[in-house]
Amino acid sequence: MSSAQKLNSEDYLRIYRQMFRIRTFEDNANQLYLSAKMPGLTHMYSGQEAVAVGICEALEDSDKITSTHRGHGHCVAKGAEFKAMFCELLGKADGYCRGKGGSMHIADQAHGNLGANAIVGGSAGIATGAALSAKRLGTKDVTVCFFGDGALGQGLLYEVMNMAALWKLPVIYACENNLYGEYTKVEEMAAGALTARAAAFGIETHVVDGQDVLAVNQLARELVARARRGEGPFFIQLDTYRYHGHHVGDINREYYRSKAEETLWKTERDPITNFGSWLTVEKIATEDELKAIDRSVRAEAEAAVAYALAAPYPDAAEVRMHVYAENAA
Amino acid sequence: MREITLSKAVNEAIAEEMRRDPTIFLLGEDVAEAGTPFKVLSGLVEEFGRERIIDTPISEPGFMGIAVGAAMTGSRPIVDLMFGDFIFLVMDQLCNQAAKAHYMSGGKLKVPLVLRTNLGATRRSAAQHSQSLHALVAHIPGLKIALPSSAYEAKGLMKTAIRDDNPVVIFEDKLMYNDKAPVPEEEYLIPFGVANILRKGSDITLIATSSMVQVAQKAAEILAAEGISAEVIDPRTIVPLDEETILSSVRKTGRAIVIDEGHQSYGITGEIASRINEKAFYYLDAPVQRIGAMDVPVPFSPVLEDLTVPTPQIVAERARLSVKGELFDAA
Numbered sequence: 001m002s003s004a005q006k007l008n009s010e011d012y013l014r015i016y017r018q019m020f021r022i023r024t025f026e027d028n029a030n031q032l033y034l035s036a037k038m039p040g041l042t043h044m045y046s047g048q049e050a051v052a053v054g055i056c057e058a059l060e061d062s063d064k065i066t067s068t069h070r071g072h073g074h075c076v077a078k079g080a081e082f083k084a085m086f087c088e089l090l091g092k093a094d095g096y097c098r099g100k101g102g103s104m105h106i107a108d109q110a111h112g113n114l115g116a117n118a119i120v121g122g123s124a125g126i127a128t129g130a131a132l133s134a135k136r137l138g139t140k141d142v143t144v145c146f147f148g149d150g151a152l153g154q155g156l157l158y159e160v161m162n163m164a165a166l167w168k169l170p171v172i173y174a175c176e177n178n179l180y181g182e183y184t185k186v187e188e189m190a191a192g193a194l195t196a197r198a199a200a201f202g203i204e205t206h207v208v209d210g211q212d213v214l215a216v217n218q219l220a221r222e223l224v225a226r227a228r229r230g231e232g233p234f235f236i237q238l239d240t241y242r243y244h245g246h247h248v249g250d251i252n253r254e255y256y257r258s259k260a261e262e263t264l265w266k267t268e269r270d271p272i273t274n275f276g277s278w279l280t281v282e283k284i285a286t287e288d289e290l291k292a293i294d295r296s297v298r299a300e301a302e303a304a305v306a307y308a309l310a311a312p313y314p315d316a317a318e319v320r321m322h323v324y325a326e327n328a329a
Numbered sequence: 330m331r332e333i334t335l336s337k338a339v340n341e342a343i344a345e346e347m348r349r350d351p352t353i354f355l356l357g358e359d360v361a362e363a364g365t366p367f368k369v370l371s372g373l374v375e376e377f378g379r380e381r382i383i384d385t386p387i388s389e390p391g392f393m394g395i396a397v398g399a400a401m402t403g404s405r406p407i408v409d410l411m412f413g414d415f416i417f418l419v420m421d422q423l424c425n426q427a428a429k430a431h432y433m434s435g436g437k438l439k440v441p442l443v444l445r446t447n448l449g450a451t452r453r454s455a456a457q458h459s460q461s462l463h464a465l466v467a468h469i470p471g472l473k474i475a476l477p478s479s480a481y482e483a484k485g486l487m488k489t490a491i492r493d494d495n496p497v498v499i500f501e502d503k504l505m506y507n508d509k510a511p512v513p514e515e516e517y518l519i520p521f522g523v524a525n526i527l528r529k530g531s532d533i534t535l536i537a538t539s540s541m542v543q544v545a546q547k548a549a550e551i552l553a554a555e556g557i558s559a560e561v562i563d564p565r566t567i568v569p570l571d572e573e574t575i576l577s578s579v580r581k582t583g584r585a586i587v588i589d590e591g592h593q594s595y596g597i598t599g600e601i602a603s604r605i606n607e608k609a610f611y612y613l614d615a616p617v618q619r620i621g622a623m624d625v626p627v628p629f630s631p632v633l634e635d636l637t638v639p640t641p642q643i644v645a646e647r648a649r650l651s652v653k654g655e656l657f658d659a660a
Contacts, residue, residue: 064402066398095435096434096435096437097433097434097435097437098435098436099435100432100433100434100435101433101434101435105433105434107433107434107437107438109401109434109437109438110437114398114401114402114438115430115433115434115438117426119421119425119426122394122421122422122425122426123426124394125390125391125393125394125395125396125397125398125422125426126394126397126398126401126426127398128391128394128395128398129394129395129396129397129398129399129400129401129402129404129406130398130399130401130402131398132395132398132399132404133398133399133401133402133403133404134402136354136380136381136399136404137352137403137404139403141402143398155390156390156391156394156421156422159386159388159390159391159392159394160388160391160394160395162386162388162391163385163386163388163391163392163395166386321436322431322432322434322435322436323431323432323470323471324431324471324473324495325431325436325439325441325494325495326494327492327493327494327495328494
């Protein structure tokens with residue numbers, strides 16, 4: 001683990017708790033899918049928790065993020081609560097989007113999450129626009145654009161990085177390199193260095209171990225502070241790993257990646273296990289204290305799932321609602 | 330009343346709204362010093378500066394996407410898309426992002442932006458600078474579509490578009506930029522979803538959009554000289570569509586022709602004709618006719634290009650057949 005700066009034990013425990021909340025949320029979402037209680041499909045964030053938490057813990061509530069189809073982790077890390085998230089995944093009226101968005105469109109704009117996006121790379125423009133808005137309106141908000149290595153194939157990203165660099169926008173492009181775009185290895189789809197793409201626009205780039213939450217958080221805090229001072233944009237490559245398949249139904253995946261590789265990442269590089277060990281070695285928390293956090297998070301999730309399963313679906317009248325915003329008189 | 334060009338009317342609408350609301354900014358290719366190739370925006374950068382009249386790289390999807398994000402976060406961007414044909418380039422950001430964000434978020438996110446672009450053939454610009462593609466976006470729920478037919482309409486509809494809390498696409502007829510019309514000095518807005526009856530008539534209803542309103546008006550004059558009384562209706566916005574004004578007129582006249590410069594197949598003319606058939610069938614004395622642009626890519630050669638767009642003569646001839654009760658070959 002990297003050396004920590006300016007964080008206190010409360011911060012460390014919140015970071016641990018938030019990572020464990022994401023893992024627990026995904027375990028429950030996966031179960032809901034496997035038990036046929038959840039409609040549609042979903043994409044698990046498990047394994048990448050240190051990325052979302054490390055970055056979002058560096059943000060203020062009013063700072064903005066844009067998320068991806070693998071977006072539950074970003075949503076939790078930016079401050080969402082379980083009940084409205086599970087309700088959204090189940091298509092219930094109490095969901096963050098009244099059940100109209102679902103897993104791939106979950107948004108929580110009250111906490112600055114402008115939404116997951118089911119078009120790969122589709123939110124790059126939105127993030128850059130939010131940064132332009134912040135600069136023009138003088139809000140001092142910073143926007144983080146989360147996207148996977150798969151989005152490096154999309155032209156939109158290059159168009160908006162060019163404009164962000166020309167206009168010095170307060171945006172951070174966070175490329176979560178989980179090694180696979182859907183069912184294909186990143187090196188088969190992306191020629192050259194990933195960071196070279198942003199560097200071509202004169203954007204300052206960084207590479208960080210995306211399994212090391214303190215390293216991610218330290219870098220994020222530095223870059224967020226600098227972006228807020230007008231020194232953006234920045235590009236971060238976060239090397240990480242997705243534990244599940246591309247989506248929950250992607251079970252038999254040995255044709256594109258080995259079990260041995262998965263086991264290696266899960267046993268030796270797990271961001272939660274490793275951070276938990278560091279907390280005990282540094283005597284910030286005892287194992288019992290961490291287990292107590294785990295238990296309370298599991299209980300929170302269990303209660304939220306029960307709530308969501310029992311919650312009502314939207315009234316049929318809602319199908320025509322929200323196509324257009326009502327104009328103020 | 331003073332007369333100004335459509336170009337000046339658009340310019341005035343944007344300038345007035347930008348003075349009123351500091352959250353409005355405009356971005357697109359060559360919009361600042363160049364004022365667009367049609368010079369519609371000339372003078373705006375001098376008044377509002379480069380912070381609010383923003384020249385972008387030639388990156389249509391990029392600046393469209395940036396507008397969506399800005400609109401979600403407290404700004405009211407106006408996107409300038411130099412030619413309507415370029416709308417194909419921005420379709421994901423416009424139709425998958427802007428149009429759906431409000432619905433997908435259960436009403437939490439709003440995307441108050443205006444995409445201003447153009448339509449219209451016969452400028453000898455060939456197949457990729459001459460299309461009228463408003464039907465493409467009218468198909469997508471969540472977008473509003475305005476089609477101004479004069480300088481007066483352009484100003485009033487633009488001001489309404491800018492104040493709307495939804496993504497609005499405005500198609501201006503690029504051949505009308507220098508056409509003058511009376512436009513009041515004092516402020517006015519034209520509400521969306523309220524059609525304009527330009528000419529009262531009793532024998533046939535001509536429903537025409539944008540560039541085709543003038544065509545319908547001229548056809549109505551030709552017909553009047555022959556003793557046929559045509560009513561001319563400009564829907565002004567096709568989303569939302571003022572169905573009631575169209576249906577009331579057809580219930581009275583019993584005949585209708587819909588004229589639009591988009592390709593005829595799977596287009597605006599078919600949609601409006603179908604609604605008339607569904608809701609006023611028993612008032613009809615003749616089949617509702619569609620007249621759109623020919624279903625061919627717009628050709629360059631003037632001789633060929635002129636054959637592809639509806640003319641007053643074609644509209645008048647179809648109206649005569651309808652009034653006489655003669656069947657026609659519409660293939």
